[in-house]
Amino acid sequence: MAYDEELSDQLRVGLEGIMGISEKRMMGGLCFFLDGNMLAGAHRIKSSEARFMFRVGKANEAEALTRDGAEIVELGGRRMGGLVFVPGDVCDGAALREWISLSMSFVTTLPAKELKGMR
Numbered sequence: 337m338a339y340d341e342e343l344s345d346q347l348r349v350g351l352e353g354i355m356g357i358s359e360k361r362m363m364g365g366l367c368f369f370l371d372g373n374m375l376a377g378a379h380r381i382k383s384s385e386a387r388f389m390f391r392v393g394k395a396n397e398a399e400a401l402t403r404d405g406a407e408i409v410e411l412g413g414r415r416m417g418g419l420v421f422v423p424g425d426v427c428d429g430a431a432l433r434e435w436i437s438l439s440m441s442f443v444t445t446l447p448a449k450e451l452k453g454m455r
Contacts, residue, residue, distance in 0.1 A: 340365065340386045343378035343424050347388070350432050351375075354440075356448070365389070371448035375439050379421075386424035390435050393442030394418045400438060404431070418442070 344359075344366045351357045356371040365379035367389075377389040389409060392400045394417050400406050405426040409419035427435060 340378045340380040340424070343380075343386050343388060346424075346428065346432060347376055347378055347436075350436050370440070370443050371446075372450050373443050373446045373448070375443045376436065378424075388422045388424060388427050388432075388435065390420050390422065390439045391443060392418060392420055392438050393445075396438055396442055403435075 347368055351368060354370070357375075358369045358372070360367055360369065365377045367377040368375050374391050376391065378386070379389060380386050390400070397408070397418060397420070400420045401408070403422070405423045406420045409416040409421050422435060
C-alpha cells in the first residue's frame with residue numbers, strides 16, 4: 337500500500353478542529369491518531385484504488401460492515417479486528433463524517449498515549 341494525499345487531505349478536513357489529532361506514516365499509508373491512538377488512515381493499493389481505513393473497534397465491527405463498501409482489514413493474510421477499509425469513492429462528505437464519528441466513538445474510550453515520531 338502507498339500513501340494517498342487526496343484522501344489524507346479529506347481526512348484532515350474532516351478532523352479539523354478536533355484537539356489531539358496527529359499524523360504518522362505507517363501500515364503502508366498515512367495514519368491519523370487521537371491522543372496517540374490510531375483513528376483512521378489513507379492508503380492506495382497496487383490496483384490504484386484509494387481507500388480509507390477506520391478503527392471502529394470490535395464492538396462496532398458488525399455495524400461498520402453494513403455500510404457501503406466496508407470490508408475487514410487484512411494485512412499480510414492476517415485479519416485485523418476492529419479495523420475496516422472503505423473505498424475513497426464511496427466515502428466523502430456526510431459519509432466521511434459518519435465514519436469519523438464511528439471511529440471516534442471507539443477511540444475516545446481508550447487511554448491517551450504518547451507515540452514517537454508524530455507530527
